[in-house]
Amino acid sequence: MAKVFEDFVATALAEAWSSRPGGTWPQYPTTLDEEGDITMKVDVVHTVDGRPRIVADAKYKLESASGRYPNADHYQMLAYCTALRVPIGWLVYASGSQGTRSRHVRETGVEIIEYPLNLDVAPNELLEQMAELATGAWQSASVAAR
Numbered sequence: 001m002a003k004v005f006e007d008f009v010a011t012a013l014a015e016a017w018s019s020r021p022g023g024t025w026p027q028y029p030t031t032l033d034e035e036g037d038i039t040m041k042v043d044v045v046h047t048v049d050g051r052p053r054i055v056a057d058a059k060y061k062l063e064s065a066s067g068r069y070p071n072a073d074h075y076q077m078l079a080y081c082t083a084l085r086v087p088i089g090w091l092v093y094a095s096g097s098q099g100t101r102s103r104h105v106r107e108t109g110v111e112i113i114e115y116p117l118n119l120d121v122a123p124n125e126l127l128e129q130m131a132e133l134a135t136g137a138w139q140s141a142s143v144a145a146r
Helices: 002-016 071-084 123-145
Strands: 023-031 039-048 051-059 088-093 101-105 110-116
Touching: 002 023, 002 039, 002 051, 002 123, 023 071, 039 071, 051 071, 051 123, 071 088, 071 101, 071 110, 088 123
Parallel strands: 051 088, 088 110
Antiparallel strands: 023 039, 039 051, 101 110
């Protein structure tokens, strides 16, 4: 199911941004280190003029009983944002009771946004959630690029 969720998020975001400048790339290949030895494939990257502007990672995970997601997800997104020089990263979760939450990583200028979806809705409502995510990410990236 994790792969299905990941593919859905990538496809829905690509379709939502299809009328915007640039292109959306699933499984965007990059490296963490300058030598190119530590490879990464980012679930979704939207580029404009060849530069990454939006980074999203789909997580088919549930929050803990205390309403938190695994720290490792945030570390991974921080690595993506750092390597791609993107100030905002989106963690798209399959569910969550806390709503959208922003995490500002100390001393970095990187913001990680937890964006839980509600999968227990009709397909058109799920696509509306994805459209809202796409719009929010686009607006955030536009502000950050200024």
